[in-house]
Each structure stands twice: as C-alpha cells, then as structure tokens.
Amino acid sequence: MSLRHALLGVLTARPMNGYSLARFFAGSQNWVWSAPQSQIYGALKTMETSGLIDASREEGQNGLETKVYSLTDEGVAELTRWVSTSHAPAPTRDAFALQALYFDSIPAADARAVLEGYIRSQAQQLEEWERHRDALANLDTPLLQERLKSRPKGEHRRISRLKAHVFEGQILQAKARIDWAERALVLVGDAEGEDDEG
Amino acid sequence: MSLRHALLGVLTARPMNGYSLARFFAGSQNWVWSAPQSQIYGALKTMETSGLIDASREEGQNGLETKVYSLTDEGVAELTRWVSTSHAPAPTRDAFALQALYFDSIPAADARAVLEGYIRSQAQQLEEWERHRDALANLDTPLLQERLKSRPKGEHRRISRLKAHVFEGQILQAKARIDWAERALVLVGDAEGEDDEG
DNA sequence: CAATGCATGTAAGGGGTTACATGATTCT
DNA sequence: AGAATCATGTAACCCCTTACATGCATTG
Numbered sequence: 001m002s003l004r005h006a007l008l009g010v011l012t013a014r015p016m017n018g019y020s021l022a023r024f025f026a027g028s029q030n031w032v033w034s035a036p037q038s039q040i041y042g043a044l045k046t047m048e049t050s051g052l053i054d055a056s057r058e059e060g061q062n063g064l065e066t067k068v069y070s071l072t073d074e075g076v077a078e079l080t081r082w083v084s085t086s087h088a089p090a091p092t093r094d095a096f097a098l099q100a101l102y103f104d105s106i107p108a109a110d111a112r113a114v115l116e117g118y119i120r121s122q123a124q125q126l127e128e129w130e131r132h133r134d135a136l137a138n139l140d141t142p143l144l145q146e147r148l149k150s151r152p153k154g155e156h157r158r159i160s161r162l163k164a165h166v167f168e169g170q171i172l173q174a175k176a177r178i179d180w181a182e183r184a185l186v187l188v189g190d191a192e193g194e195d196d197e198g
Numbered sequence: 199m200s201l202r203h204a205l206l207g208v209l210t211a212r213p214m215n216g217y218s219l220a221r222f223f224a225g226s227q228n229w230v231w232s233a234p235q236s237q238i239y240g241a242l243k244t245m246e247t248s249g250l251i252d253a254s255r256e257e258g259q260n261g262l263e264t265k266v267y268s269l270t271d272e273g274v275a276e277l278t279r280w281v282s283t284s285h286a287p288a289p290t291r292d293a294f295a296l297q298a299l300y301f302d303s304i305p306a307a308d309a310r311a312v313l314e315g316y317i318r319s320q321a322q323q324l325e326e327w328e329r330h331r332d333a334l335a336n337l338d339t340p341l342l343q344e345r346l347k348s349r350p351k352g353e354h355r356r357i358s359r360l361k362a363h364v365f366e367g368q369i370l371q372a373k374a375r376i377d378w379a380e381r382a383l384v385l386v387g388d389a390e391g392e393d394d395e396g
Numbered sequence: 397c398a399a400t401g402c403a404t405g406t407a408a409g410g411g412g413t414t415a416c417a418t419g420a421t422t423c424t
Numbered sequence: 425a426g427a428a429t430c431a432t433g434t435a436a437c438c439c440c441t442t443a444c445a446t447g448c449a450t451t452g
Contacts, residue, residue, distance in 0.1 A: 001293075001410085001411080002291070002293045002296055003411080003412090005296060005297075006296055009296065009299060009300055012300075012303070017430095017431075017432090018431075018432065018433090019429095019430060019431050019432075020430095022431095022432095031290065032290055032291075032292045032295040032296050032299065033290065033291055033292070033293075033296050034289040034290055034291065035411095035412080036412075036413065036414080037432095037433095038412090038413080038414080038415085038433085038434080038435095039411080039412065039413085041432065041433055041434090042433090042434090043411095045433095060430065060431070061421095061429095061430065061431095062420080062421050062422070062429085062430060062431090063420095063421080064419095064420065064421070064430060064431060065431085066430085066431065066432085067431090067432080079300065079303075080303065080304055082297070083297050083300040083301065083303065083304050083312075084304045084305075084308040084309075084312065085312070086311070086312050086315035086316070087293065087294075087297070088319070089294070089319050089320075089323070090293065091232040091440095092229065092230055092231065092232055092368075093200070093230075093231055093232065093440095094230045094231070094368070095199075095200045095231075095285065095288065096285075096287070097230040097364050097367060097368065098200055098203060098204055098207065098230050098231050099203075099280070099281050099285070100360075100363075100364045100367070101207060101230065101361060101364050102207055102210075102277065102281040103281065103360055104353070104356065104357045104360045104361070105210070105277075105278065105281070106278060106281050106282045107282075110282040111282075113284070114281075114282065114283070114284050117284035118284070121286070121287055122287075125287070155302070158302065158385075159302045161385060162298075162301055162302045162382075162385055162386070163299055163302070165298075165378075165381070165382055165385055166295050166298045166299050168378065169295060169298070169374075169375070169378040169382075170290075170292070170295065172374045172377070172378055173371055173374050173375065173378075175374075176367075176370045176371050176373075176374045177367070177371065179370070180363075180366070180367040180370055180371075183363070184360075184363055184367075187356075187359060187360055187363055188360070199438085199439080201439080201440090215402095215403075215404090216403075216404065216405090217401095217402060217403050217404075218402095218403095220403090220404095233439095233440080234440075234441065234442080235404095235405095236405085236406080236407095236440090236441080236442080236443085237439080237440065237441085239404060239405055239406090240405090240406090241439095243405095258402065258403070259401095259402065259403095259449095260401085260402065260403090260448080260449050260450070261448090261449080262402060262403060262447095262448060262449070263403085264402085264403060264404085265403090265404080289412095291412095
C-alpha cells in the first residue's frame with residue numbers, strides 16, 4: 001500500500017530512474033521504508049499506468065538509455081491527499097516481542113544471547129538513524145538539497161527540522177527498545193541456572 | 199513466517215480449536231501478533247501436515263464437533279528452536295513516519311489533525327497494553343492460568359514477570375511515540391499560517 | 397422466528413521475498 | 425579478460441486482507 005507513497009515522496013525531490021530508486025530503497029538501513037529492487041520496477045509500471053507518474057527516456061550516467069520517472073499533477077495530489085489523511089494503525093505484528101514472550105521456556109543463557117543480539121542490532125540501527133538525523137539537520141543529504149531547490153529559503157530550516165524530527169522518533173523508539181532489552185536481561189538473568197521444562 | 203510460531207506459542211498454554219484461536223488473534227488489540235480468521239485455518243492445516251500440531255475431534259461448547267489442535271513434540275521443538283535463535287530484524291516499514299516526512303508540504307492544520315489522531319490511537323493502544331500487563335502481573339489472564347498449571351509454583355512469579363515485561367516494552371514504545379508526536383505538534387504548529395506549495 | 401454465537405472453511409487479489417535473466421559500460 | 429556498476433525486468437512463492445459461504449445451536 002505505502003510503497004507507492006514512498007516512491008511518490010522520493011520523486012517529489014527530483015525525477016529518478018528505477019535503478020536509483022531501487023538503490024535508495026534496497027536494504028535501506030537508514031530510511032523509514034525499504035523494498036527490494038524487484039518490487040520497485042513493478043510498482044513504477046503500475047503507477048505509470050494509473051497516471052501517478054510519467055516516464056521519459058533519457059540518457060543515464062553512462063550514455064545508457066534509462067527511464068526517468070517524474071510526478072504528474074495527479075501523483076502530487078495523491079501524495080498530498082494521503083499525507084493529509086488519518087490512517088488506522090497497522091495491526092500489531094512484533095516478531096521479537098513474540099519471541100520474548102517465551103523466554104521463560106528456554107535456558108536463561110540462550111535468552112540472554114538472543115537479547116544481546118537484539119541490543120546489538122538495535123544499537124547499530126540507532127547509530128545509522130542518528131547519522132541520518134544529523135545529516136538532515138545540517139541540510140547535508142543529496143536528496144534534501146535537491147528538494148530544497150524548489151522551496152523558498154525561508155522554509156529550509158523548518159523543513160529540515162521536521163524531517164530530522166521524524167528520524168528523532170525512530171531514535172527514541174530504538175532507545176526505548178534497547179532500555180527495555182537491558183532490563184529484560186536482568187529479569188532473565190535473575191533465575192540463573194533455571195532450565196528448560198520445569 | 200511468525201504466525202506459525204505465534205500459534206505454537208498459544209497452543210503451549212492449552213490445546214484449542216481454530217475458532218478460539220481465531221478469536222484470540224482477530225483484531226487482537228492487546229497482543230503482539232494479530233491475524234484474521236481466514237489465515238488461522240489455513241495455517242493450522244499446513245502446520246498439521248508438517249507435523250507441528252495434531253488434530254483430535256472433540257465436542258465443542260455446544261455439543262458441536264470441533265477440531266482441537268495440540269502441539270506435537272516436533273512442534274514444541276520448533277518453537278523452542280525459534281525462540282532460542284537470533285533473527286535479523288524485519289526491514290523498516292513505518293507508514294506513519296513516512297507520512298510525517300511530508301508534513302512540511304501540507305497545511306499545518308491538516309498535519310496537526312493527523313498527529314492528533316495518531317496520538318489518540320496510540321493512547322488507546324497504550325491503555326489496552328497497560329491493562330494486559332497488569333493482568334499478567336496479577337496472574338489474571340485465562341491463558342496464563344492454564345499455562346501455569348503445567349509449571350512448578352516456584353516459577354510462577356518469574357514467568358508472569360517476564361510476560362508482563364514484554365508488554366511493558368510495548369507500553370514504553372507507545373509512550374515514546376506519543377511524546378514524539380506531541381513534540382511534532384509543536385514543530386508543525388510553529389509555522390502557523392504556512393501553507394501548501396511554497 | 398430472527399439474531400447472535402459457535403464452528404470451519406474457500407476465493408480473489410495485493411504485497412513482499414528470493415532468485416533468476418539479460419545486456420551494456422567502466423574499472424582493474 | 426574479468427569484475428563491478430548501471431540498468432531493466434520476470435517468475436515462483438509465501439503472507440496477508442477482504443469477502444464470501446455454510447451449517448448448527450442458543451437466546452430473545
């Protein structure tokens with residue numbers, strides 16, 4: 001559902017081809033939406049068919065012919081409409097919380113190892129988000145710079161602050177998860193020597 | 199992927215039929231995994247085929263014949279294995295953060311309305327999770343009581359604390375989201391009168 | 397007798413993942 | 425010559441959503 005809006009959002013910064021969009025979304029360790037390459041091309045095709053974006057054949061970086069997509073008026077309107085609308089939250093589906101619900105039924109050492117791995121991956125993600133937040137706050141990302149070219153200078157500070165704040169939100173959540181996991185380590189460790197089936 | 203493990207986890211408390219499981223997972227406003235009824239029956243069938251659970255025909259609440267599923271040894275082993283293993287975090291896909299990234303391009307009043315709706319829904323979810331956490335801490339949920347029957351009394355307190363802590367984690371995250379959204383309200387409101395395209 | 401609850405399923409369609417396939421250009 | 429990068433796609437499979445379909449039993 002939202003991949004389309006993510007693509008529309010990126011394309012408001014500047015027109016891009018499928019390959020660049022795919023790189024942006026692939027893995028995407030530091031953004032709020034990710035998608036594999038194979039999904040991008042299909043989505044772009046259906047979005048073109050439904051009139052949200054336009055393709056123009058242009059020369060790529062190496063003289064290769066590429067399809068460069070840009071927003072149509074309809075695409076801009078759809079993004080604006082979507083951003084302005086309240087959407088019901090997606091149903092909860094938290095695999096790690098599910099896993100943690102059954103830590104009481106495995107050896108404490110195993111639960112500790114899983115929690116530590118979780119903390120490591122959250123800490124890494126946290127770092128990446130902090131970097132991205134700082135880059136946005138300093139107007140130091142390529143896409144933001146492109147985007148600001150079509151906005152009056154007086155708005156630049158407000159825009160960069162708003163975008164940085166979105167990643168501040170991700171940061172706060174990652175920190176909450178890390179704090180939680182550290183307290184879980186204590187809870188699990190409490191019963192050292194506890195084993196499997198009781 | 200994890201619906202199977204969620205089902206295995208619930209079935210460790212007691213054998214259940216598809217209908218009860220469907221009610222448990224449907225909407226599931228206060229648990230960590232949700233799934234619609236239509237998904238449950240299919241998942242149960244494939245899990246039975248792959249030997250994770252066993253079905254036995256028994257009498258339901260009203261003399262109706264129902265299929266009651268219980269874990270096989272293989273099912274227990276699979277759940278234990280899954281819970282004991284570190285899993286890579288799912289790629290980020292945060293629709294609300296995506297939406298918030300473009301609040302700078304809509305009227306501030308619209309952004310405020312969306313944020314307020316978000317805060318309301320998060321606050322509601324928060325309340326439900328707090329109720330559930332408290333119920334677990336007080337050994338006051340039907341499923342936990344069933345589950346504890348097969349565990350030594352000495353472990354009851356530890357188990358209920360661990361489970362309650364999982365929901366404490368959800369609570370902390372919901373609070374972080376609400377705090378974030380409230381600061382976002384200030385940031386957005388800063389530029390009162392700012393409009394659409396600049 | 398109608399509505400609600402118990403109980404089990406199917407079907408169609410969309411979204412996401414993994415892997416495969418192809419071809420040109422640039423770098424080493 | 426071989427590897428990496430640019431560039432665009434396809435195919436199979438699984439998960440999830442929405443909706444439909446059926447039938448028995450209880451309650452008002």
